[in-house]
Amino acid sequence: MKRTLAWMLVTGALLAAVVQALNLRGEDPVTSDPGPTADAQLIARGGYLARVGNCMACHTARGGEPYAGGLGIQTPFGTVYTSNLTPDVKTGLGGWSPSAFWRALHNGRSRDGRLLYPAFPYPNYTHVTRADSDAIFAYLQSLPAVAQPNRPHALRFPYDSTPALAVWRALFFKPGEVETDPRKSADWNRGAYLVQGLGHCNACHASRNALGATSGTLDLSGGLIPMRNWYAPSLTAAHEAGVADWSLPDIVLLMKNGVSAKGTVLGPMAEVVGNSTQHWSDADLLAMATYLKALPADTRPRDLAKVEPPLPDALGARLYKLHCAQCHGDQGEGVAQTYPPLAGNRAVTMDSPANLVRVVLAGGFAPSTAGNPRPYGMPPFAMVFNNEDTAAVVSYIRSAWGNQGKPVSSLDVIQLRNGLQD
Missing domain, CATH: 1.10.760 (Cytochrome Bc1 Complex; Chain D, domain 2)
Structure with missing residues (x-):
């Protein structure tokens, strides 16, 4: 019994050492080096790169100050709250160095050595160059400081524990960089x-x-x-x-x-x-x-079972004619530059009906952009269609006019109604 216990302790210690070593791989020591001079050009470049990374979208709570954090990101394991990226000394990045910021992006580790949860996408950001990291940091340091304490995460056990996060990182995260392919442009x-x-x-x-x-x-x-x-x-x-x-x-x-x-x-x-x-x-x-x-094509086999066309007097057909045809056309042809066609639309016939169900229930809205400042949108029908109605009209759209999308059930709709508040 004592020998078994001893072996268990030794094995546990070895596993802990391996996990620790894997979590420290690729790390450079954090220094207080002030980094490159944060002139206007570097700050402007950092602001652009922060836009590329869409940093503000996650690090700004609804109604909150930009980059001050506090937005709750729901995950299957609980809620992760984003951190304050403004240069406030007590609650933000005011006491950070460029080296510490680089370690957060490249290694997923905070200034104090704490492991970061991958809701912050450091498995991707590890590929960011040090020069780009320094530029983003210079931009964040130029923002107005906002005193907003970081909110603790609300994760379930064991996902709220450091050992569990360390094991996850050992299994699924390795610091790296995007390697240039000399054969490509x-x-x-x-x-x-x-x-x-x-x-x-x-x-x-x-x-x-x-x-x-x-x-x-x-x-x-x-x-x-x-x-x-x-x-x-x-x-x-x-x-x-x-x-x-x-x-x-x-x-x-x-x-x-x-x-x-x-x-x-x-x-x-x-x-x-x-x-x-x-x-x-x-x-x-x-x-x-x-x-x-240029991405390699997905060659996985697809189930192309023949889908029967809908009956013209079916519930879905009647609902479509009443609520949808005035914009999308009797034959699903749509209107160029205004209402997208539904006939032959791959977004309609994908194996997953999730997006079509979400658009029917919650509406569909393109972004307002400089090139399309007043986009047309589709109103939500969540208060008009019940689950059976939604399944019927979605199934009709997926199988009419030669479309070959599989039918959708009321149960599918019930499951996909979750999250409509987003």
Whole structure:
């Protein structure tokens, strides 16, 4: 018995040592080096990069001061509250150095050594260069200081414990950087840096395992956004959101204006365009488009079982004619530059009906951008359609006019109604 206990203690100590070593890999010591001179040019560059990373969207509570934190991010494990990034000495980054900020981005560790939760997407930000990190820090230090204490996270056990977070990091996080591929163009390499790093695209456009981890920043195969019930479609699949057959100008227009001849962004992606990508430089938009267009195609087999066309007098058909046809047309043809077509629309026929259900119930609104300042929107029907009605009209849209989307049940609608407050 004593020998067994001794072996258990030794094994536990070795495992703890391995976890500790994995959590410290790639770390440089934190210094008080003031970093590069924070002149106007560096601050302006940092402000642009903060826009690229969409930092303000998460680090600003509703009705709160910009970058002062306090926004609650719901996760399957509880709520994580974002931190104060203003230069307040007591509650923000006023006592931080560029080296400490770099460690937070690159290693996911706070100034005091505390491990950070990956709701802050350091698995992506670890790819940000030190020069870009220093620029962002210089910009944040130039902001007005806001005294707003950071709110403690509200996570369930054991996810609220440091040992559990350390094990997660040991399993799923490794500091790194985006490596330049000499075989690719400068635009492709810049696009890879933006998509995998500051843009943190796969924070949404990837599926997550039971512990909330993706398979890596190269995974853009799509996934349901936890707690929000929006589906971030695959960026590598032609039947979802792949853009291999799009022109570069069409991709750029979608990310700059929120609309293009090929589609319209809604939901969380509308927030990304409104807060971030519409402000990107044309060169960076072209770089991102170049990278996305060149992504390897998703070759996973797809269930293409034949879907029977709906009956013309079915409930869904009647509801569509009464509530939808006046904008989207009797044949789902839509109106160019105004109301998107539903016939042949891959956003309608994706395997996951989540987005279509959410748009029908909560409405669909493209972002207001400089190139599209007064976008058309779709009103919500949550107070008009019950679960059966919603399932019927969505199933009709997914199977009419040659569409081959599978039917949606009332149970599917009930499950997807959660999160409509977002």
